[in-house]
Amino acid sequence: MFHKHIDHYSNKAISTVKCMKLLGNSSQSINPLQKQLLYRCYILPIALYGFQLWFYNKVPISYHMKILDKIQRRAAIWILGAFKTLPSEGIEAIAGIIPIKFHLQKLARRSQIRPFKLPTNHILREIMDDSPISSNKPNPHVVSSLTYQQKNIAKGHLINSFNKAYGIFPLFSPLNPEFSPGFCITDNFSGRFSFNLVNKKENEKDRIHTQKLDELVLHTSSSPHTALIVTDASIKNNIATSISHVHIANHPLTKTVHHVVFVTSMEAELFAIRCSINQACIKENVSKVIVVTDSIHAAKKIFNSKSHPFQSHTTAILSKLWGFFNSSHNNSIEFWECPSCLKWRFHKDVNKDSKLFHPTSAYPCKIFWDYCEKTDSDNIINQWKMMFQASDGKGKQFLDLLDDDFNTIKPAYTKGGPWL
Numbered sequence: 001m002f003h004k005h006i007d008h009y010s011n012k013a014i015s016t017v018k019c020m021k022l023l024g025n026s027s028q029s030i031n032p033l034q035k036q037l038l039y040r041c042y043i044l045p046i047a048l049y050g051f052q053l054w055f056y057n058k059v060p061i062s063y064h065m066k067i068l069d070k071i072q073r074r075a076a077i078w079i080l081g082a083f084k085t086l087p088s089e090g091i092e093a094i095a096g097i098i099p100i101k102f103h104l105q106k107l108a109r110r111s112q113i114r115p116f117k118l119p120t121n122h123i124l125r126e127i128m129d130d131s132p133i134s135s136n137k138p139n140p141h142v143v144s145s146l147t148y149q150q151k152n153i154a155k156g157h158l159i160n161s162f163n164k165a166y167g168i169f170p171l172f173s174p175l176n177p178e179f180s181p182g183f184c185i186t187d188n189f190s191g192r193f194s195f196n197l198v199n200k201k202e203n204e205k206d207r208i209h210t211q212k213l214d215e216l217v218l219h220t221s222s223s224p225h226t227a228l229i230v231t232d233a234s235i236k237n238n239i240a241t242s243i244s245h246v247h248i249a250n251h252p253l254t255k256t257v258h259h260v261v262f263v264t265s266m267e268a269e270l271f272a273i274r275c276s277i278n279q280a281c282i283k284e285n286v287s288k289v290i291v292v293t294d295s296i297h298a299a300k301k302i303f304n305s306k307s308h309p310f311q312s313h314t315t316a317i318l319s320k321l322w323g324f325f326n327s328s329h330n331n332s333i334e335f336w337e338c339p340s341c342l343k344w345r346f347h348k349d350v351n352k353d354s355k356l357f358h359p360t361s362a363y364p365c366k367i368f369w370d371y372c373e374k375t376d377s378d379n380i381i382n383q384w385k386m387m388f389q390a391s392d393g394k395g396k397q398f399l400d401l402l403d404d405d406f407n408t409i410k411p412a413y414t415k416g417g418p419w420l
Contacts, residue, residue, distance in 0.1 A: 002054040003063060010067045013047035017074050033416045035079040036096050040413075047071050048104070052111055052157040055104050059155065068100045089393035096417025102384050109376040112161040113369060117307055119175045128162045172311050172369070178318045179305040185318050186303050189325045193303070196336045197296060206342055213336065213344055216290055217247075224249045225287045227280040230338075230346050232294060233268035234354040240268035243354045244276035245346070248286065254279055259359045262367035264374060269295035270313050273302075277317055277333075281324045289324075289333040292347060296337040309369040385410045 020038060023030050030038075047068060054064060069088065076091040077084060092099060098106075115124045128143055143151070143162040151159050177183050185193075198209050220228040228247040233240055240263050246254040256275045260268065273291060280289045293299055302314045324331050338347045367375070388394060388411050401409045401419075409418045 005050065005053065006064050006067055009047055009049050010071055013043050013071050014074065016043050016046060017071065017078060021078060032079050032081075032095070032420050036416055036420065039075045039079065039097070043071070043075060044103070048107065051104060051107065055108055056155055056157045056160055065101060068104075072097060072100050087393055087395040087398075089388065089391060090395045090398045093388055093394065093411035094417070094419040096411075096413045096420050098381070098384055098411075098413045099387075102380050106377055106380040108157075108160075109164075109380075110373055112157070112164045113372055115161055116369060117172045117174070117309075124158075127158070172307060172309060173315055174307045174311070176311065176315050178315050178322075179311075184305050185321060185325075186305070189321075192325050192332045193321075194332075194334050195296065195300065196334060198337050198339060209338075210342055210344055213292065213338060213342075213346075216292075216336065217346065220247055220290065221249055223288075225285055227283060227286045227289050228346075229273075229276040229280055229289065229291045230293075230350045231269065231272040231276055231291065232347065232350040232354050233265060233272050234351070235263075235265055235268060236355075236358075238262055239359050240265070240271075241354045241357050241359070242268045242272035242275065243350055244272050244279070245350050245353075246276055246279050247346075248280075248283060251283070255353070257353075257357065259357070262371045264368075264370050266295065266298045266301075267310055267313070267368060267370060269293065269298040270301060270310055273299060274313050274317050278320055281320050287328060287331050290336060291333065292336045292338045292344075294338050294340050294347065296335060299335045381412065 017039075020035070020043075023038075055061060072092065073088045076082070076088070076095040076097055077086075079095040079097075080091055082091050089099070115122075115128060118125050127141055143159065146154065173179075178185065181187070196212075199205050216228060220226045226249070229244055230247070231242075231244040233242045235241075238261055240260050242258045242260070244256050246256075248254075256272075256279060258271060258275060260271070263271075273293060276291065277289065280286055291299065298310075301308060301310050302317050304314070308314075321333065324333075338344050340347070340351065389408075403409055403418070412418055
């Protein structure tokens with residue numbers, strides 16, 4: 001199936017690889033890292049265009065893999081300038097290129113969860129709706145109306161996405177009014193929030209930033225209208241602990257602790273910020289909220305109107321901030337970066353508290369979208385490492401190197417791989 005499709009785009013990819021050899025001049029060419037980046041960003045998307053049409057469960061792909069392996073082998077030889085007689089697995093690992101079959105599996109698993117980024121009224125979401133079928137107006141095109149045998153006959157990428165939907169907890173909300181132009185908080189209250197980052201250009205950046213944080217504590221202790229929030233999160237055995245301390249003058253210290261399974265560290269940090277802002281905004285006479293976190297990139301997600309897998313948290317935070325800003329024109333919020341390396345005493349206390357708990361998870365549990373994407377990629381990379389260590393396809397003369405800790409270097413593709 002789709003032989004003409006794969007032939008057309010593979011020929012375009014091979015022609016592109018041949019043209020890449022013209023880059024550079026007679027005295028100096030581009031380095032292997034640049035070649036690998038060109039291959040991954042420019043040639044692979046051409047060769048794998050529309051791969052969902054022919055790469056899905058229980059479909060014969062031997063012809064397709066033969067063509068794609070040929071493309072990848074030529075690219076690896078071009079990247080390394082190696083001999084044509086060298087085995088493919090070895091030169092792919094040295095070039096930092098994951099085998100094409102594993103790369104296709106990774107892309108397929110990611111694309112299977114991509115429909116959950118769409119609005120709930122999108123036609124694909126309606127087809128994949130797994131809610132109980134209404135007796136009044138049953139939709140014959142819904143995947144859940146098919147029997148098990150019908151699903152096996154239909155196969156296809158949509159069936160695989162539907163099967164994976166049971167384990168995913170959707171977090172996208174692209175049509176929420178909080179992200180609409182003219183109604184978002186950045187358009188109406190752009191002067192009410194600010195970010196204070198560590199100035200990496202200063203020679204004594206750690207000491208200067210620590211002094212500024214200490215000044216914030218002194219100001220908060222003397223002002224009953226300011227709430228100082230310190231947040232942190234830690235993950236152990238796939239269980240995240242989000243914790244926050246809320247400091248307000250003449251009020252006892254407020255601590256909030258939450259546990260959740262199968263999330264990334266960014267989502268755990270963002271959830272800690274969400275809970276602490278809710279705690280601070282319900283306090284009376286609080287006109288200024290200061291959030292100190294070591295994950296400032298998570299805080300910036302709050303005001304990012306683009307589609308991202310944390311929108312359920314950001315919409316809740318934005319809704320709370322709307323009410324906080326509307327209650328008084330003097331109300332504001334500040335976000336301060338506090339890296340763990342500063343060892344600032346208040347953040348150190350929160351970090352210590354986050355590691356005191358040893359919760360156990362209750363199964364079964366749904367996993368979150370970004371965590372699913374991360375685990376799928378990690379599983380594919382681990383399969384590649386295991387296959388590479390056990391396979392003879394890398395060549396009998398392949399030299400296993402050791403890292404600084406005297407461990408055998410394993411293949412990877414991030415940052416060009418360990419060899420490049």
